Amino acid sequence: xxxxxxxxxxxxxxxxxxxxVVPDTAMATYADPMDNRVDSLLSLMTLEEKVGQMTNIGxxxxxxxxxxxGRDTIEIDSAKLRRLxxxxxVGSVQNMGKYPPAPAEWRQxxxxxxxxxxxxxxxxxxxxxxxxxxxxxxxxxGSVLFPQQIATAATWDPAFAETAARVTAYEIxxxxxxWNYSPVLDVCKQPLWGRIFETFGEDTYLxxxxxxxxxxxxxxxxxxxxxxxxxxxxxFAGYGMAYNGKDRSPVYLPERWxxxxxxxxxxxxxxxxxxxxxxxxxxxxGIPSHIDYHLITEVLKGEMNFQGFTISxxxxxxxxxxxxxxxxxxxxxxxxxxxxxxxxxxxxxDESFAVHLVQLVKDGEVPMSRIxxxxxxxxxxxxxxxxxxxxxxxxxxxxxxxxAASVAExxxxxxxxxxxxxxxxxxxxxxxxANVLVTGAAANSLNYLNGGWSRTWSGRExxxxxxxxxxxxxxxxxxxxxxxVSFVPGTTYTEEVDIAAAVTAAQAADYxxxxxxxxxxxxxPSDIDDLSMPQAQLDLVRALAQTGKPxxxxxxxxxxxxxxxxxxxxxxxxxxxVPGQEGGRAIAEVLFGDTNPSGxxxxxxxxxxxxxxxxxxxxxxxxxxxxxxxxxxxxYEFGFGLSYTTFAYAxxxxxxxxxxxxxxxxxxxxxxTNTGKRAxxxxxxxxxxxxxxxxxxxxxxxxxxxxxxxxxxASQEVRFxxxxxxxxFVNQHNQWVTxxxxxxxxxxxxxxxxxxxx
Ligand code: BGC
Numbered sequence: 001x002x003x004x005x006x007x008x009x010x011x012x013x014x015x016x017x018x019x020x021v022v023p024d025t026a027m028a029t030y031a032d033p034m035d036n037r038v039d040s041l042l043s044l045m046t047l048e049e050k051v052g053q054m055t056n057i058g059x060x061x062x063x064x065x066x067x068x069x070g071r072d073t074i075e076i077d078s079a080k081l082r083r084l085x086x087x088x089x090v091g092s093v094q095n096m097g098k099y100p101p102a103p104a105e106w107r108q109x110x111x112x113x114x115x116x117x118x119x120x121x122x123x124x125x126x127x128x129x130x131x132x133x134x135x136x137x138x139x140x141x142g143s144v145l146f147p148q149q150i151a152t153a154a155t156w157d158p159a160f161a162e163t164a165a166r167v168t169a170y171e172i173x174x175x176x177x178x179w180n181y182s183p184v185l186d187v188c189k190q191p192l193w194g195r196i197f198e199t200f201g202e203d204t205y206l207x208x209x210x211x212x213x214x215x216x217x218x219x220x221x222x223x224x225x226x227x228x229x230x231x232x233x234x235x236f237a238g239y240g241m242a243y244n245g246k247d248r249s250p251v252y253l254p255e256r257w258x259x260x261x262x263x264x265x266x267x268x269x270x271x272x273x274x275x276x277x278x279x280x281x282x283x284x285x286g287i288p289s290h291i292d293y294h295l296i297t298e299v300l301k302g303e304m305n306f307q308g309f310t311i312s313x314x315x316x317x318x319x320x321x322x323x324x325x326x327x328x329x330x331x332x333x334x335x336x337x338x339x340x341x342x343x344x345x346x347x348x349x350d351e352s353f354a355v356h357l358v359q360l361v362k363d364g365e366v367p368m369s370r371i372x373x374x375x376x377x378x379x380x381x382x383x384x385x386x387x388x389x390x391x392x393x394x395x396x397x398x399x400x401x402x403x404a405a406s407v408a409e410x411x412x413x414x415x416x417x418x419x420x421x422x423x424x425x426x427x428x429x430x431x432x433x434a435n436v437l438v439t440g441a442a443a444n445s446l447n448y449l450n451g452g453w454s455r456t457w458s459g460r461e462x463x464x465x466x467x468x469x470x471x472x473x474x475x476x477x478x479x480x481x482x483x484x485v486s487f488v489p490g491t492t493y494t495e496e497v498d499i500a501a502a503v504t505a506a507q508a509a510d511y512x513x514x515x516x517x518x519x520x521x522x523x524x525p526s527d528i529d530d531l532s533m534p535q536a537q538l539d540l541v542r543a544l545a546q547t548g549k550p551x552x553x554x555x556x557x558x559x560x561x562x563x564x565x566x567x568x569x570x571x572x573x574x575x576x577x578v579p580g581q582e583g584g585r586a587i588a589e590v591l592f593g594d595t596n597p598s599g600x601x602x603x604x605x606x607x608x609x610x611x612x613x614x615x616x617x618x619x620x621x622x623x624x625x626x627x628x629x630x631x632x633x634x635x636y637e638f639g640f641g642l643s644y645t646t647f648a649y650a651x652x653x654x655x656x657x658x659x660x661x662x663x664x665x666x667x668x669x670x671x672x673t674n675t676g677k678r679a680x681x682x683x684x685x686x687x688x689x690x691x692x693x694x695x696x697x698x699x700x701x702x703x704x705x706x707x708x709x710x711x712x713x714a715s716q717e718v719r720f721x722x723x724x725x726x727x728x729f730v731n732q733h734n735q736w737v738t739x740x741x742x743x744x745x746x747x748x749x750x751x752x753x754x755x756x757x758x
Contacts, residue, residue, distance in 0.1 A: 038379045042372060044123060050375045051357045052089025054338075056130065056311060058348025059095055062113070071463075072099050076112045085116045085127070088351040091378065092344060094130040094181075097457035100141040100464055103401055106175030107392065114176075114391045126387040128378070130179040130232070130311075134198060134453045135580060136164070136410070137171035141455075141464070142402040144171065144581065146410045147417050148451050149184060149210070150558065151577035153200035153602035154641075155416035156683040157707045158213035164413060165217030167406045169229045174398030178385045181232045181278060183214040185265040189614040191606055192245025194526020197451055197558030197578045199240055200265075201602030202614045202638065205702045207265040215272040223275065224386030226393035233269050234278035235313060236300060237262050237289065242282065246527045248323075251284045256695070258284070260730040263304070270306050275381050277306060279342065281313040288324040290316050291333075296341030309343035309377035317345055317353055331356045338366055343374035407582065414579040414586035416681075419599035420642040422573040427550050429593025429644060430511050432480055437509035438473040439490040439502045439544070441537060442517035442556035446471055451558055451578035452522030459520030469581050472515050472554060475588035491536040493519040499536075499543050506547045513591065514541055514570075516563075517556030526558070531609045533561040545569040554587055560605040564635060575599070593644065598681035598707070600641035607635040614638070616698035632699075639685050639702070645676030645712065649748035660756045666722045670747045674710035681709045684718045684747060688727060691742045691753075695731055700746060727756060 030036055042050070060067035062084060064077040084090045093113055101109065110129055117127045137143035146152070146164040165183070172180055184198040187207050200207040211233070220228040238258060242249040253262070266277070277300065280289035289295055290312055300306045320326050320333035327333035334356040337345070345353040360366040382388065400406065420428065430436070442448040446465045449472075455464035470478060477485040486509065490502040506512050516537045532538075544551060545566075552572040553563070556579075567573070574597070576587055589595045604615050611631075613621050615638035624631035655667040672684055686704040690697035704720040722745075724738040731737045744753045 034380060034383050037383055038376050041123065041125070041379055042375060045375070047361055047368070047371070048354075048358055049089045049123060050371050051354045051361070053091035053125070053375045053378050054344050054357065054371070055088065055090045055351060055354040056092035056094055056344050056346045057084055057090050057351065059093060059109070061349055062093065068098060074098065074109075076109060078112075078116075081113065081116055082120070084351055085113070086121055088354050089121070090351065090354065091125060092128040092130065094346065094348070096131065096139040100139050100455040101175075102141045103174045103395065103398065106140060106177070107395060110176035111392055118391060125379070126382060126391040128179055128382055128385075128387065129177045130181055131172060131177050132181045132453055133168050133172045134182045134184070136168050137175065138453050138455065140171060140175050140401070144402055144406040144410050145450050145454055147413050147580040147583070148197045148558070148578040149200055150197045150602060151417040151579050152413060153206055153210055154419050154577055154599040155413060155707075156206070156600050156705055157416060158209045160413040160416060161210045162213040162217035163409050165214040166220070167409060169218045169220070170227045170398065171401050171406075172229050173226055173393065174395070174401045176392050177229065178387060179230045179232065179276070180218060181234060182218070183211050183231065183233065183269070184235070185211045185233050185269060186235060186238075186240030187261055187265065188240030188603075190241055190245050191560050191603065191612060192528060192531055193240060193242055194247055194521060194528065194558065195240070195523065196603070198453075198522065202604060203602065203616070203702050204261045204264050206602060206705070208268040211265045212268040212272040215269045215274045219273055219275065223273075223384055226386070226390060226397050230275040230381055230385055231269070232276040232278050232311065233266055233274050235280040236266060236277050236310075237280055237295060238284040239280040239282055247524050248281045250286070251282055253284055255734050256730045256732065259734055259736075263299070266300075267304050270304055275308040275384065277308065277310050279310055279312055279316070281316050281319065283324055288320055288326055290320060290342060291326060291336040291340045293340040301341060307377070308381055309374065310341060311344040312337065312342055312346045314346055314348060317347060331360065335360050335365055338370060338374070343377050410580055411582035411586060414582045415589060415595050417577055417579055417599045418586060418590045418597045419575040419601055420573070420590075420597040421575055421605070421636055421640070422567070422570060423642050424571045427571040428552065428574070428591060430552070430591055432592055434480075434510040435484050435508065436476060436480065436486075436511050436513055437502070437505045438476055438485060438487045438513045438515065439505070440515035440517070440540060440554075441489070441491050441493050441519070442472065442554070443513070443515035444471045444473040444487055444489065446581070446584070447520050448517050448556045449576075449579055449583035450581060451520045452526070454520065457522070458525065459522070466581065470584040472513070472584045472587050475584040476513065476591070479588045479592055490540040494534045494536055496536045496539065499540050502540060503543050503547060506544050506549050509549060512544050512547070512549050512551045513554060514544060514551055515554040515556060516541070518558050518561065531559075531562050531606065533563055533566070538566055541566040541569055552591065554591075556583070560603060560635075562606065562609060562635075564607050567635065575601070596644045596678055596680045597641070598643060598683070600639050600683045601636055602638070604634045604638045605636040607633060616701050618696045619699050620696065622699070639683070641683070643676075643680040643682070645674055645678040645680035647680070647682045647710070647748075648673045648675045649750050652745070652747055652750040652752045654745075654752060654754055658754050660754055662758055663724060666754060668720045668722060668745055668747070669717055670750065671715055671717050672708065672710065672748075673715040674712055677712050679709065679711050681707055683707045686720050687746045688722070689744045689746065690727065690729070690739070691744065693729065693739055693741070695729060697729065724756060
């Protein structure tokens, strides 16, 4: 207990605006001294102050007038701000999405919020401001926009994920913001879902490696360092697996499956130190995740040992009433979610969550112990971030926002993601002396390259584009000279503009670079009913094919839109995903051979909308109409991607050779040779297949990968180690097991089998 004298001493320090330190070593009961600080502060708090810490409101709730009205400006309404921060003790504010303020304007906004919290609130607890900086500090003018996560996954090099997250953290913190709602760790095996571009694709292991790298980059070794921010893993759990492919729609997954495919990336990121987790807005097996005690409390905070705090997704308390129909009213929804383990509620518009929760505690329906647990977790993150000591680090710490070095990092990542899917008769790289028509909806748009969450939430607003950046057309023009390069739009995303004009222009060109793709969108606006590339875009390719000129398709798309019908009409196909601000330059660089492409698919590219399987499907999925096993026939397989050179695989060897016992480690060696005439990079992928198991095993599972660079003619022996736990799966009792028996290792075209025994 604090004596009245000590309370006086604490308050005196607070009034001075000093660092919040409780000088009471007698209180120390925890191994981590930070926990003592948390408890000391908690012991001073009223119920209302505690519940306020659990409340996260939107910037719109503290602004003058209608937030969305007008352009390029918002003004903090000090009466609204004071009411929420002082009367309702709100401890967290979030987001933007309307326009991108410059760092200095951001700091003013955040400063105004912190000033009320730090100088006028009773306990001077700093506000925790959160934002979606999902591919760079995307809501800050002048920041570097990196490739979206799906493109980063296609690099198969976690160093790019780590670098992007490090720069993002720096540039977010430069705006005075210490908390980022990133990374997205949803494994997605449903290509219709409009948020695939925000994920690392369909594989659990690749997502694990990339996600942990992002947490390392974002939080650094010490998250209190003012160049780092707290990560927020989202969306726990299963959000990317909607049954009908629509955003925020139901997911049906056996727990066995959740454990094997969905949880591991979250576990890896938690082990890497991630401080916060956002809950899935949808339902899994009919249970909305926000009220799932088993998921949040037993699994996440229990088994997975997550010590940070959980936050709801946007307005998801009200969604429990309106969309999910599991609560009669908001009060009941608040009760269910907090009892399930939710620590902070993202209610962008008002303080209703706090009002209900205070009453629920007073009425004895939510125990104070649950509130204390939530607030401890939240305060601890605020202490860990150093917010009490340094709520708004000085701008002088951030001289490098938008620096040339960071732009170069984004450019390198964009180059590394580009995935060559077809190169008939080595049509690519194109000669620089050629005349080129650049056409298509994505040909002359920065917005298509950047995708959603770019300067605005939707990413569609052109007014905030960084005009000095190059679209695909502009980059090709810059490379070849304007006389050689023409541009005709041909279509928009879904409508014809001037296909006939494109055909006419094609007559004068040697090559047609046709840039198809998806307009930027995220969340519900990204829902589609048909995975096919929109008809107008297919029509453009068909019309151009009539000219007989070689066609190079460049696909700028968040998800794999079906191209089956036009694929035979194209001589070359380059998949660019959503490569970010430097994507135009990178595409030109690869098309004209200055860089050799090295990206590989992070998902299975489907051929038919009625044939959707991930690479790690079951053998029974492959059965065809003739009762054979040829039913798996995607357009392109997971892990696929060509190069301007060729690679040969040889000498797949094991140590020990054929039998591995207990904890013994199997070393796998393979030699890769660059058999072509150009230097290139290859992603060496190791898959295992369990030949017989008590649960039908996946045909293969990615276990290891390494991206290597080889000069022409050069060889490299690549070594991987596998242990019994790398062969494990979740059995019918929801337990991880490795069952004895034979396993095949596949690397490139080579296969070799060994036996594992306990
Ligand atoms: C999205 C989250 C995002 C949050 C805050 C939600 O609608 O699902 O990914 O972090 O909004 O913007």
